[in-house]
Amino acid sequence: MKNIQLLSGIALVALSFTSCKDEKQEKAQKTIDSYVAYVDSVKNVKADDLKADWKDVEAEYDRRAAEAQTALADIKDNSAATEKINASKVKYEEFKNEMTTVFAPPAPSPQQQLRNSLFGEGKIGEDMNFDWVNAKNIHSVYQQFVHTVENNKDKYSREDWDKIKIMYEALDSRKNTVEKEGLTSEDNRKIAGLKVKFAPMYTLNRMGAKSEENKAAKK
Template sequence: MKSTNFFKKHTLMYGASLLLVSAQFACSKTETKDTTATTTTTTQTSDQAYDDYKNYVTQMETDVRGGWDSTATDWDTRMETARTDYDQRYNAVNQYAGEFDDTRRTEYEDLQSRWNTAWTTREQQYNTWKQTNQSGGKAMTKVDMSSMDVKKVPTYTATNIRTAYEEFVAHVEANKSNYTNDDWKMVEMYWDQLDDRKNAIQSQLSDKDKWEIAKAKTKYQTMKAGSKIGNTASNVGSETKEAGKDLSNSKVGEATKDAGKAVGNTAKKAGQKIGDVVKDND
């Protein structure tokens, strides 16, 4: 009788243990499944990332064509958000750029060019708004320089450095009249490091990329020289007027004249470089 009870007792214990193990295994399996499902929903495929990027560029073009909303007062935040949103989408799709076929690669390059055009127009609209939307009688002309972060330069590859040049030139073109001396220092520091990075990966660039980069360099050098001459002459003239001095025969005019010659020489040399690139490609 006791033997029977002993056997029944242990049989119940074993059964309970098996039920407990089964329950834990089922719970663990459910948790694993849930985690996997969560990870899958947050990962974009190449097609999803590309479509997201394409739609964002198209939407920006639509917004720019729609004109500037002068009733809004939060444009500083809007511009920062728009730039951040674009960078996120660009980084998401650019990781797949090496896998694109010729058709998609061509369209991808066109989308980048369309973005640069739309964003330059948007920045011009933004700067106009800042100059006319005065606060306390003083025009708001501070330029967003976050895109000139030199920490990004080492990450550029043969796939995206041409875009980096084009975006750089677009920023300068849209903001050159509002750059302070400190802004120009930041611009030139970024430019120097961008050029060093390009030289480091020169052998990996396509002929088309070399050509477009050469054009961007020519455009930047001309804009930089012309804008800095204008800003310097304007600032000196204003300060002198306040002091009641006559600058009609001052060194400012000579400096401007000499700088003007430098602009012409810079453009001429850059044009020769582009010609050399084409000649080498032939």
């Protein structure tokens, strides 16, 4: 009788252990299925709706991916589950790359690219607002402008030179205001030197660009 009770006890413990093990595997499988379903659901959301919440989407993906990877350890034969996870990883990375392209801001226009090169990224827009130029930074602004023109003078078209002249005159106009706001005599002297360098460079190279355009037109 005692032996029967002992065997029954062992059987109950084994059954309980098996049951716990099965529950653990079942929970792990559900975690992996949830991860796979999340990737599929994200792919079905419109790009415009995703854009505003993309950081949250990525954070949730990272959380679910980590949980799915951990869950693999609780599945005895996890080759099929591993394959499912890897397939969803590839699917998500492809989708992420696609969305990165979709969410990327449009390339700036040629005119904006010219402004960016002369003044710095996004410093000057179509409104030609120079309020950010002050007594402390105006010398460096002139410096970047003139040195950029000097380095690229052989690449500019006549139209580029005309745009450069307009921006140069707008900067000069800002200088008239800045002079009353504490521009040092030292910076004023350095700016004068840059202006002396720019004037003949503009005249000669614009004439050269126009001449080249005329030759090309005749051909």
